[in-house]
Amino acid sequence: MSLEQIQLNYADATGFVVDRTTNPPKVLGQAFLISRNRAVTCASSVYNYSEAPWALALNFVHPDVVVSVKGMVIHPEFDKKAARTWYLNQTGNPGEQCVLNNDMATIVLDSFMPDMPQDKVGELNRALSLPFNSQGVEASGSIRGSDFLNILGGILQANRTGLVTLFDGRNIPLARLQVGPNAIQKVYFRGLLGELAFFELLYRQPAEGYSFQSGDVFNWGNVRDITAPADALVAEAQRRVDELPGMFQYLGGPGSRYQQRIENYDASNASETIAWFSERLWTCIDGYLTLDNLSERAGVDTFTVLQAIREMVNKAQISMINRKPFHCGGQIGTPLVSHTDFEVNAWDPLQAFFLDPLSGRPVWLQGNFFGVANALQPKNMLHTIAMPNNVPGAMILKDYKLIGIHDGPHAAKPGQPVPPVKCFQFMWMGALLDITAKKGRSDDEDGQAMSGLRSKAATEIEEGAKPAVPAEKLEKYVCPNCYTTNTQVGPCFNCGTQIAAPEPDPDEVASKPSTTVALKKIQEKTKLSNQHLIGIAVVLCIVAILVVPSLLAPPNNNTAPPAATSSDHQSSEKAMKVAVENAGFKATAVPGYWYEDTSDITKPQASFGLYSEQSNQKLIFVVIDDTSPIENLSNFCGLPPFCDVYRASNLTDIKLDEGSQLLGDGALKYFVGRYDTKVPSTDGHFVKESILIGSFPSPKAGKSILIIGRAFDAAKGYDYKTALWLCDQMGEDFTAHGNATRTGGGNVVTGTATSTSTSTSTGSEEKPFATDAQVDTFIKSMQTHIQGKLKVPDDVVDEMKKHHPQKLKAALTVTVSCTDGSITKMEINDQSDFESQTNALQRAVSSSAPFDDPPRVKDGSLTVKVSINKDKIKVERQ
Numbered sequence: 001m002s003l004e005q006i007q008l009n010y011a012d013a014t015g016f017v018v019d020r021t022t023n024p025p026k027v028l029g030q031a032f033l034i035s036r037n038r039a040v041t042c043a044s045s046v047y048n049y050s051e052a053p054w055a056l057a058l059n060f061v062h063p064d065v066v067v068s069v070k071g072m073v074i075h076p077e078f079d080k081k082a083a084r085t086w087y088l089n090q091t092g093n094p095g096e097q098c099v100l101n102n103d104m105a106t107i108v109l110d111s112f113m114p115d116m117p118q119d120k121v122g123e124l125n126r127a128l129s130l131p132f133n134s135q136g137v138e139a140s141g142s143i144r145g146s147d148f149l150n151i152l153g154g155i156l157q158a159n160r161t162g163l164v165t166l167f168d169g170r171n172i173p174l175a176r177l178q179v180g181p182n183a184i185q186k187v188y189f190r191g192l193l194g195e196l197a198f199f200e201l202l203y204r205q206p207a208e209g210y211s212f213q214s215g216d217v218f219n220w221g222n223v224r225d226i227t228a229p230a231d232a233l234v235a236e237a238q239r240r241v242d243e244l245p246g247m248f249q250y251l252g253g254p255g256s257r258y259q260q261r262i263e264n265y266d267a268s269n270a271s272e273t274i275a276w277f278s279e280r281l282w283t284c285i286d287g288y289l290t291l292d293n294l295s296e297r298a299g300v301d302t303f304t305v306l307q308a309i310r311e312m313v314n315k316a317q318i319s320m321i322n323r324k325p326f327h328c329g330g331q332i333g334t335p336l337v338s339h340t341d342f343e344v345n346a347w348d349p350l351q352a353f354f355l356d357p358l359s360g361r362p363v364w365l366q367g368n369f370f371g372v373a374n375a376l377q378p379k380n381m382l383h384t385i386a387m388p389n390n391v392p393g394a395m396i397l398k399d400y401k402l403i404g405i406h407d408g409p410h411a412a413k414p415g416q417p418v419p420p421v422k423c424f425q426f427m428w429m430g431a432l433l434d435i436t437a438k439k440g441r442s443d444d445e446d447g448q449a450m451s452g453l454r455s456k457a458a459t460e461i462e463e464g465a466k467p468a469v470p471a472e473k474l475e476k477y478v479c480p481n482c483y484t485t486n487t488q489v490g491p492c493f494n495c496g497t498q499i500a501a502p503e504p505d506p507d508e509v510a511s512k513p514s515t516t517v518a519l520k521k522i523q524e525k526t527k528l529s530n531q532h533l534i535g536i537a538v539v540l541c542i543v544a545i546l547v548v549p550s551l552l553a554p555p556n557n558n559t560a561p562p563a564a565t566s567s568d569h570q571s572s573e574k575a576m577k578v579a580v581e582n583a584g585f586k587a588t589a590v591p592g593y594w595y596e597d598t599s600d601i602t603k604p605q606a607s608f609g610l611y612s613e614q615s616n617q618k619l620i621f622v623v624i625d626d627t628s629p630i631e632n633l634s635n636f637c638g639l640p641p642f643c644d645v646y647r648a649s650n651l652t653d654i655k656l657d658e659g660s661q662l663l664g665d666g667a668l669k670y671f672v673g674r675y676d677t678k679v680p681s682t683d684g685h686f687v688k689e690s691i692l693i694g695s696f697p698s699p700k701a702g703k704s705i706l707i708i709g710r711a712f713d714a715a716k717g718y719d720y721k722t723a724l725w726l727c728d729q730m731g732e733d734f735t736a737h738g739n740a741t742r743t744g745g746g747n748v749v750t751g752t753a754t755s756t757s758t759s760t761s762t763g764s765e766e767k768p769f770a771t772d773a774q775v776d777t778f779i780k781s782m783q784t785h786i787q788g789k790l791k792v793p794d795d796v797v798d799e800m801k802k803h804h805p806q807k808l809k810a811a812l813t814v815t816v817s818c819t820d821g822s823i824t825k826m827e828i829n830d831q832s833d834f835e836s837q838t839n840a841l842q843r844a845v846s847s848s849a850p851f852d853d854p855p856r857v858k859d860g861s862l863t864v865k866v867s868i869n870k871d872k873i874k875v876e877r878q
Helices: 004-014 043-049 082-086 118-128 149-156 193-204 230-251 277-286 292-299 302-314 431-438 456-462 504-509 513-526 530-552 573-583 722-731 732-743 774-791 794-800 834-846
Strands: 012-021 028-033 038-041 056-060 063-074 105-110 137-142 162-168 173-180 181-191 209-214 257-260 319-321 349-355 362-372 380-383 395-398 400-408 423-428 595-598 607-612 617-624 655-663 666-680 686-697 704-710 809-817 823-830 861-869 872-878
Touching: 004 012, 004 193, 004 349, 004 595, 012 043, 012 456, 028 043, 038 043, 038 573, 043 082, 043 105, 043 118, 056 105, 105 431, 149 162, 149 173, 149 181, 149 395, 149 794, 162 456, 173 193, 181 193, 181 230, 181 319, 193 400, 230 302, 230 395, 277 292, 277 302, 302 319, 319 530, 400 431, 400 861, 423 431, 573 595, 573 607, 573 617, 617 722, 655 722, 655 732, 666 722, 666 834, 686 722, 722 732, 732 823, 774 834, 774 861, 774 872, 794 834, 809 834, 823 834, 823 861
Parallel strands: none
Antiparallel strands: 012 028, 012 056, 028 038, 038 105, 056 063, 063 105, 137 209, 162 173, 162 209, 173 181, 257 319, 349 362, 349 395, 362 380, 380 423, 395 400, 400 423, 595 607, 607 617, 617 704, 655 666, 655 823, 666 686, 686 704, 809 823, 809 861, 861 872
16 A cells, blocks of 8 residues: 555544634544544543533544544543643643653544533533632733733833733633833743734734733743834734735635745745745645644744735745645545554654644654653653654554554653653553453443443343343453454454454363364354354355256356346346446446446436445436537536535535546546535535536547436445546446557457457567666656657647746656556546646657557556656656
8 A cells, every 4th residue: 555545544534632612623632543433542632521522523624524522431540630730730831731651542433413502611611721820910800802902001001010911711821921111021922922922912812811910920031022112012013913804815815725836945035024934934835724824833923924925926936725635525534453463672663643733734754662661551652753742642653554642742750761862652552452441431411331342242231132142151352453342253343353263272172073173263264253154054055056956957048137236236237238338338337336227317318327335336327419528517517417406606615626537538527526405404504415527438429428426325425536446447448448549559348349359479478577777767768758749738838938837737647558558547646727738748648658668567567657847748657
């Protein structure tokens, strides 16, 4: 599996633990799935909510799914008392983080989002509010918005010297201001100091309470004094606040994201107002951070950031992204497997994976394993990965396999030697056994045991079902992935992982009959339970009864109907014929799918469907008698046909993705949008559904195929990439025929019609595997060949002549057969701002095939990335 695929899987299974009672929701840490309804996080992030799990939610930003928390189990050896003491003594200073041993917890998830009664929210806020220290406080109270300036003005007019502290709704310090006679001397807010901190504080106005202490009561260290008079500082801050709405409007709003358009940025060419920090800002423009969050990352106030962004936009150095950087597929990732079956030795290389708390961008960091933090508690370990302070719950991996959960910076206890390098603490994933061994309870109103932490048999007993075996005699097997207790070997009832039977007792084996021992060995090898063996035996008997007579009967020359592709569904022969004749698809559907007759849905237009409950796919392919879907797909995207949804007034607002991939004689173009269905939700809006609309040319001249793809069960979300993969697999022969036509090759097998093939077996010796040098030589020759076939469109030539041209880059992923050098697959990776440039690149690649003397590699095909920058072609091995 590629690193890109690993990152996608990890990102889809990772979410932010948030307190949804605050506005905006406060990020407490990160968590990742270990089963379909359970996630792991740091106990220090959630222990305060043990009695109020309803206040928490897990926000999976990449698939755009938010689920509620209905219960949690804290590691039995986590010191809640020490954690509570730390919480009550926090000062709001940067870098504060609670790091204790056994910092691990599991949270139980639920798709239903409960209400938050005001009385419960008030009770939670009182429990989480820090005790107010009134020592030396001369004035205090609650404030809102512009009240801050009035209170600050009163203190300045009184010529008092002291410290103004601003608090949030739970008495946690947010900002501090040292004031003197008619002077604001020092300011701290959100990591900023001095004038910039004051400007940002006046813009954000986050405080809900304040206090004033006279005298020099705070140690500011070497922080310099602000030289500007107080009235001038306030006037400048107010001017910036007044101008910010217009600047945001010019740049697309606070939620806009920007990407770099040039490779190398030279800060010396920037204006004097931004040159001092523009290089730092440049590294922050990654397509993930919004304008509203850039200031916190860049270390300046929002006004100064927007000044720099506006200048970079005007110089065409950056451009706004019109879509989110997340795929927003609506379906969370698969649970992650904990790999505790191999050793980790001192200084072994480790990796860390987490989502950036400000932007959601996936982040990888490298480091080493250092050892255990405490010999008495060996599951508390150390690593040297330089982690930021605000990512408790990040994954720690070895060889990109999950082994632990990151807690925070390690602090040696008094009397312990200090490590020679900066170390951080993490918990070994094997500690999950300590949690599941403890009987946890859910904090929901029913008081039932948490899902996934009890055995299936125990559940049946609680619900009144009569178990086949007394509970005290049931076998117990612990799942190696989610550590749930099961009552039999085979798939885990909680996460589906195969559970192997334990090694039998030799004395017990000796006393059993030989047939019993043989069956036991079969079970160990095949991972089958007793019920599975009984089922197999019954099936074999039925097969013997049905098949043996047919083998003895005379042959039947009649063609049988298509075989069932699902245990509950039979493929429609009528739909299969429409698919083969009009779409060039295979006659047999991919396993797990079946051909569905959809002619009643689309009449009078002919059509067929490919459905799958297992993959949650319901695709309808409509035969169109012209090529309008290929030429103007957007005409079908506003209101997808045969879908009970509302028309989208602006496709940009609903777009999740769009692109094209090679299929048949041309390309499959697709658009994925999130539409409002005509089903009202509980919040008064409409339930949204992701729908794929696509088109590709039919094998029959003048016709095209329109695709409408959606989820079989909308409640489970929709993975449109599976639909694209299905089209690629079903049209494989059609695409091969198209490649042969484009490259001047011979005939191939298409649908049910078979013609002669130009490739014959010569009986010659098979070529040896190519060396890396031979592959590199072949790739260079590909690059030269494609460059010679490239015809740069006129509009691209005109754009190249401009001083600041638009994006003139595009990239394809191309798979070349090692047998004959033909192209078996071509996908668009990066789309140019000029569609003509992307099309020209595709034509150049197609017309260059087949490539001479392809090298033989292990996979039988060579995948390369073909990119174009203006008029230059580059080919790289994937």
